[in-house]
Amino acid sequence: MSLRLENISKVVGGETHLYPLDLTLEPGSFNVLLGRTLAGKTTLMRIMAGLDRPTTGRVVENGTDVTRQSVRNRSVAMVYQQFINYPGMSVRDNIASPLRIAREPAAEIERRVGEMAELLHIEHLLDRLPAELSGGQQQRTALARALVRETRLLLLDEPLVNLDYKLREELREELRHLLAARDAVVVYATTEPTEALTLGGNTAVMYQGQVIQYGDTVASFLQPSDLRVARVFNDPPMNMVPARLDDGTLKLDDGHDIPVPAHLTGLRAGRYHIGIRPHHLGYDAPAAESLAIEGTCDLVELSGSESLIYFRQGDYEWVAQMDGIHHVAPGEHVRMTVLPHHLYAFDDSGALAGAPERSARGEG
Amino acid sequence: MEKIQNQKAWFLVLPALAVLFIFSAVIPLMTVVNYSVQDIFGQDYANAFFVGTEWFRDTIRDPELQAAFGRQLAFSVITLLIQIPLGVAIALAMPTRGIMVSVALVLVSLPLLIPWNVVGTGWLLFTRPDIGLLGVALNELGLDYNIQRNPVDAWLTVLVMDVWHWTSLTVLLAYAGLRAIPGAYYQAARVDGASRWAIFRYVELPRMRGVLLIAILLRFMDSFKLYAEPFVLTGGGPGTTTTFLSQYLATIGVGQFDLGRAAAFSLVYFLFILALSWLFYTVITRMDRE
Numbered sequence: 004m005s006l007r008l009e010n011i012s013k014v015v016g017g018e019t020h021l022y023p024l025d026l027t028l029e030p031g032s033f034n035v036l037l038g039r040t041l042a043g044k045t046t047l048m049r050i051m052a053g054l055d056r057p058t059t060g061r062v063v064e065n066g067t068d069v070t071r072q073s074v075r076n077r078s079v080a081m082v083y084q085q086f087i088n089y090p091g092m093s094v095r096d097n098i099a100s101p102l103r104i105a106r107e108p109a110a111e112i113e114r115r116v117g118e119m120a121e122l123l124h125i126e127h128l129l130d131r132l133p134a135e136l137s138g139g140q141q142q143r144t145a146l147a148r149a150l151v152r153e154t155r156l157l158l159l160d161e162p163l164v165n166l167d168y169k170l171r172e173e174l175r176e177e178l179r180h181l182l183a184a185r186d187a188v189v190v191y192a193t194t195e196p197t198e199a200l201t202l203g204g205n206t207a208v209m210y211q212g213q214v215i216q217y218g219d220t221v222a223s224f225l226q227p228s229d230l231r232v233a234r235v236f237n238d239p240p241m242n243m244v245p246a247r248l249d250d251g252t253l254k255l256d257d258g259h260d261i262p263v264p265a266h267l268t269g270l271r272a273g274r275y276h277i278g279i280r281p282h283h284l285g286y287d288a289p290a291a292e293s294l295a296i297e298g299t300c301d302l303v304e305l306s307g308s309e310s311l312i313y314f315r316q317g318d319y320e321w322v323a324q325m326d327g328i329h330h331v332a333p334g335e336h337v338r339m340t341v342l343p344h345h346l347y348a349f350d351d352s353g354a355l356a357g358a359p360e361r362s363a364r365g366e367g
Numbered sequence: 368m369e370k371i372q373n374q375k376a377w378f379l380v381l382p383a384l385a386v387l388f389i390f391s392a393v394i395p396l397m398t399v400v401n402y403s404v405q406d407i408f409g410q411d412y413a414n415a416f417f418v419g420t421e422w423f424r425d426t427i428r429d430p431e432l433q434a435a436f437g438r439q440l441a442f443s444v445i446t447l448l449i450q451i452p453l454g455v456a457i458a459l460a461m462p463t464r465g466i467m468v469s470v471a472l473v474l475v476s477l478p479l480l481i482p483w484n485v486v487g488t489g490w491l492l493f494t495r496p497d498i499g500l501l502g503v504a505l506n507e508l509g510l511d512y513n514i515q516r517n518p519v520d521a522w523l524t525v526l527v528m529d530v531w532h533w534t535s536l537t538v539l540l541a542y543a544g545l546r547a548i549p550g551a552y553y554q555a556a557r558v559d560g561a562s563r564w565a566i567f568r569y570v571e572l573p574r575m576r577g578v579l580l581i582a583i584l585l586r587f588m589d590s591f592k593l594y595a596e597p598f599v600l601t602g603g604g605p606g607t608t609t610t611f612l613s614q615y616l617a618t619i620g621v622g623q624f625d626l627g628r629a630a631a632f633s634l635v636y637f638l639f640i641l642a643l644s645w646l647f648y649t650v651i652t653r654m655d656r657e
Contacts, residue, residue: 091569306616
């Protein structure tokens, strides 16, 4: 099935939740909706599912307009961020419920429930009630319930966000395999760029009720179409600094300048926003060719494997993401460098003007 | 690691416990026990003599009391059978958002705010066949409705009055239970294509189970202690057709001043409610564990 959204918008009580948008999801495709909270991901999913009617526009499945069709008559399954199962039914009955409603034969139901339970590793829990399961097991049950019916559209609304870190990684990996084997159009909403990258497929980046970029996930990550995508599709968000490009010199407004890097030489002279990914900032780049950023440390966030160092100089705030533990005291002077071939340039309107060469180091 | 046993904390709650036990529970209860095993006239302890279990045997064999007990049990069961489903139905029909929520909640809560004897008086006027709205209306319709004369009318009126007074409690509890169900459950059920009945049976009812069990427990115990409303409305009549346990107790103790029998009766009554409450509690906690 292909799912086409034409000029879809949603206005609730004078407040615009979705601005008119067009989106075509190919048959059998895996699509990530990436955006921060309140970007409109859930609203869009509810319209895709048929739970809500769009204010304008049409939802077209395989060339048929289904905008007015109730969710009951569509072939949709959905998984939520809360663990939603029928509280009064055992895990077995929960997984079987969509099949029972569809009046499948009993033997077929049993076979498919068993198969699904096995795929999701909950076959030993079939006789329990959802309340007797851990969060991860409850979400596995909800996933089994959604997957057991071979629907044409499968919607997953931040399904892993309420699980702890370890479980999330584990289930994400399993989901990737489970979903890859599907013919359905799969839509997966998340706030985490890392999750989008892990899952692959296509990504629609959402920002304040708009889809601002849609395309291959990795390509979108490497070539964000504008400033907003660059910020949303990087965690922590990409650092931005205004700059002036003139006479072969790139002069950042914070005072530092370097010769224009090779991949940006084609740009006209003028004002640009220079984007630097936090993980490209570091202490160790060779000083000769690299661009230095200096400031005063505000805060350091340590996790076991990496450090986030927030620092500022005047109005400019920066964040650097580095491997390992780097302890910097707040108030201390920080000097970081970035290799020029990592720089992004966005023009005055915010659109991407120049991105790092993909082939340089295998990444941007 | 060695656990330090320190029981000093008990001393801190001792004064409160002492007041609670001695003045509000033990002493009054022991007085009742005292009366139940002796023949004492009024406060004349000097002429009291021990009668053993005679009062208890009397009480249990009393046909009037057995009849009152039967009426009581029937009343409690029927009133629950009406109030719980009715309360849930009203809760399901209540608005879920907007200003109407407050309006509905206030309207539903009103009967709960009215004192018991006022309810009785209100219904007494309401049902009078000469001036009461309900009484006159029913008689105009050709029904011979009179709660002073007709036992069936009296019985049904007490039942309707109790339903009117107390269904609101179930409504409020059930409504709270319903509101606590996340919207995603309803969405998920719609996506599955589940019917309205299936949503009620497999989502709403299981999620409301806790509050409904509490409602049943509260309403059962409360209805077992029913006193003021029928006392005002019918005075237990006509005859003894609406005399429930507590009213019969009052007749013996306060009316006939038969303190020995009243004391024995009180203890049996108390133990019965205690046993029932224990039974409910056990069943509820066991069901919760399952």
